[in-house]
Amino acid sequence: MPDLEVMIGGRPFQVSCQPGEEHFLRAAAAMLDAEAKPLMAQLGRVPEPKMLLMAGLMLADKTAAMEDELRGLRAKVTEYESRPVQTRDVAVIPPQVVETLAEVAARAEAMAARVEERAAG
Numbered sequence: 001m002p003d004l005e006v007m008i009g010g011r012p013f014q015v016s017c018q019p020g021e022e023h024f025l026r027a028a029a030a031m032l033d034a035e036a037k038p039l040m041a042q043l044g045r046v047p048e049p050k051m052l053l054m055a056g057l058m059l060a061d062k063t064a065a066m067e068d069e070l071r072g073l074r075a076k077v078t079e080y081e082s083r084p085v086q087t088r089d090v091a092v093i094p095p096q097v098v099e100t101l102a103e104v105a106a107r108a109e110a111m112a113a114r115v116e117e118r119a120a121g
Contacts, residue, residue, distance in 0.1 A: 009036030009051045035059050 001016045006029035017025045035055035040046065
């Protein structure tokens with residue numbers, strides 16, 4: 001089992017972890033240290049147990065707030081997923097309109113051809 005030294009609130013701690021989990025331990029220690037540093041700056045020299053307790057409580061508070069937000073977001077996702085799918089009406093062009101447009105296009109092409117013939121001749 002690997003032993004690591006981590007710094008929390010400017011103090012070294014020897015901690016053991018499972019093989020391969022060293023990066024998780026370092027990340028967790030860095031989070032705890034990020035909470036402890038401002039405490040140390042505000043309060044000065046604080047007994048180790050109190051510093052660790054306060055930093056842990058601050059981190060737990062942030063975690064609880066994030067869990068509340070996550071629950072709310074999951075509830076919204078569930079709500080959106082349970083809504084019926086809204087469909088949009090798609091305009092259907094009646095066959096008569098298509099036929100009429102085809103006739104208009106054919107007449108326009110015929111007129112263009114006659115204009116070209118007169119211009120050439």
